[in-house]
Structures are given as C-alpha cells and as structure tokens.
C-alpha cells in the first residue's frame with residue numbers, strides 16, 4: 001500500500017532496553033478505576049491494543065500505559081507481509097521478535113495480524129501471484145510466518161478484509177488473491193493456516209458493519225454469508241474479527257443490524273473479537289470536552305450492543321493513545337495543525353485518560 005510507513009527494522013532490543021527511553025511523563029492514573037484488562041477479565045474477556053515495538057522502545061509512558069491496561073497486543077504493522085518481506089527473500093523479523101519479547105517479559109499475549117491482506121502484500125508477491133498463479137508462494141509465506149510464530153501466537157487474523165459488496169454479486173473483494181486463485185483462496189488459506197498452526201484460534205477479520213447505510217447493511221449480510229459458507233464446508237474457522245473503526249460522520253450506530261449480524265455469526269458456532277476499535281471524529285473544531293464526550297458516547301453505544309453477547313471474547317483498540325493513532329495520519333494536515341490529533345483512543349497524546357477510557361472500563365465491567 002502506498003501509505004504504509006515502513007520503519008527501519010529495529011536492532012534487536014537488548015534485554016533491559018525497555019527500561020530506558022524518552023517520552024512524556026508517565027500517565028497520571030491515580031484517578032483511574034482498575035485497569036481495562038481488569039474490567040475485561042471480570043467479564044471473562046480480554047482487553048488489548050495495537051502497538052509497535054519501536055514505539056514501545058522509544059516511549060516509556062506508552063510502556064507504562066500498555067502495562068497498566070493491556071493483556072493482549074496486536075502488532076500494528078510489523079507482522080504484515082510487506083513489513084516481513086518487502087523484498088523477496090529478505091526478511092525483517094526483528095520488530096515482531098521485539099514485540100514478542102516485550103510481551104513475554106510482561107506476561108502479555110499477542111494477536112497475529114495478519115497473514116493475508118491485499119493492502120499489505122508486497123508488490124513483488126502480487127505480481128508473482130498474478131503471473132504464475134502458483135499456490136506454493138502462499139504456502140511458503142504461511143509456513144514461514146506460522147513456522148516461526150504459530151506456536152507462540154495463539155490467535156490469528158488469517159485473512160483481513162475479504163468482503164466487498166460494491167464489486168459484484170459474490171460479495172468477495174476482487175483482491176490479488178481472488179484474481180490469482182479464485183474465490184476459494186479463502187478456504188485454502190484457512191486450511192493452510194490450520195496445517196501450520198493446529199491449535200491456534202483462526203479468524204477472518206473485516207470492517208464496515210456498524211452503521212445504517214446500505215453499504216454497511218450489505219457488508220453485514222455478506223460477512224454472515226461468507227461465514228455460513230465456510231462453516232457448511234467445514235473449513236477451519238474458529239471466530240471472526242470485527243474491526244470496529246467507528247466514524248462519527250456516519251450517523252447513528254445501527255444497533256439492531258449489529259445485533260442481528262452478531263447473533264447470526266454466533267449461531268454458526270463462531271466467537272467474535274472486536275479487533276481494531278477506535279473512533280474517527282467529525283468535528284475537530286469543537287471544544288475538546290465536547291469532542292471527547294462524543295467519542296466516549298459512540299464507544300459506549302457500540303460496546304453496549306456487542307458486549308451483551310458473552311461470545312465476544314475480547315476487545316482490542318487500534319492503539320492506546322492519540323499520539324500513535326493511524327487516524328491522525330488521515331486527518332488533513334491543516335485540520336491537525338489547528339486542532340491536534342484525532343481523539344479516538346482511550347488516552348490523549350499526552351497520556352491523559354479521556355472519557356473513552358471510562359466508557360471502555362464501565363462497559364467492559366458492566367457486562368460481567
């Protein structure tokens with residue numbers, strides 16, 4: 001993908017390097033209730049956040065916030081194919097290894113994100129797939145990544161974003177995998193993942209299910225239809241991931257639509273993980289308190305629906321602090337200069353917890 005900022009591979013973090021680092025003052029958590037993980041655990045769930053080893057290494061306030069609140073980490077970019085193997089045959093495992101070291105040292109678990117995503121597939125692999133249509137390219141990728149991490153990482157987003165309802169009747173995205181191998185690339189990829197990671201929890205992850213517009217509605221149906229087809233064919237699929245990139249410009253959350261989709265997926269024997277929760281703002285010029293309230297209210301509306309289902313096993317936010325949020329990259333530079341970062345994560349960019357923090361904490365706890 002054009003916009004993916006590849007960070008230079010980290011030198012392997014020497015043991016103890018995590019104790020150093022720059023960064024803001026440590027978050028003042030004296031006024032906070034017990035952590036988000038504590039709240040989630042009381043309901044039999046986990047809470048986690050997406051993170052990058054280089055950020056953790058640099059920023060001790062981030063480490064403090066992660067250690068306070070998270071039980072699970074998702075590598076935000078470094079497990080993606082174009083980060084692991086930007087050039088064919090040249091591998092960059094260090095940033096993932098570093099994250100795993102940090103996780104192991106601190107008793108955290110890691111979600112595997114993601115084996116196949118069109119947007120994070122390196123160009124050389126896309127060309128090779130389309131030219132040769134040789135599945136061995138895929139098997140080798142799976143065997144390499146799962147061979148290295150399959151036993152340490154217990155939960156995998158095997159396929160990311162396979163749905164597209166705007167491209168024809170089948171409702172599968174016409175991504176490179178589809179074009180090279182046909183619609184059954186999905187089944188084959190799931191089988192492949194099962195072969196290399198027999199005990200892992202295998203997931204398909206997608207976005208765009210929350211709102212009342214026709215596209216989201218069609219996407220909910222398409223997601224259930226895909227899951228139904230895979231379950232009927234006995235394809236190894238244990239659960240689904242719903243990204244939950246909420247967006248305040250999209251009108252009210254369609255609670256009924258969301259409930260129906262969730263229930264249909266559960267009825268298929270799947271469990272559900274909220275994998276990438278954050279809130280994109282629509283009125284950056286409003287006073288900060290009002291902005292933060294809207295973000296918190298949206299979070300609460302969403303989790304009130306989802307956490308009514310015990311089969312929702314965990315909630316992961318796509319970052320923990322507005323300082324490191326992919327949404328801030330998407331805010332127009334002038335808006336950002338005038339109004340600062342998008343405020344769609346639990347901590348602001350100076351590590352003050354915001355109303356979203358309490359919304360998460362209370363909904364996770366209330367659902368116990």
Ligand code: XIL
Pocket residue numbers: 003004005076077160243276326
């Ligand atoms: C995003 C990262 O946050 C960015 O830093 C990167 O440039 C692109 O990918 N859906 C997903 C995630 O499944 O992997 C994406 O992460 C955000 C959208």
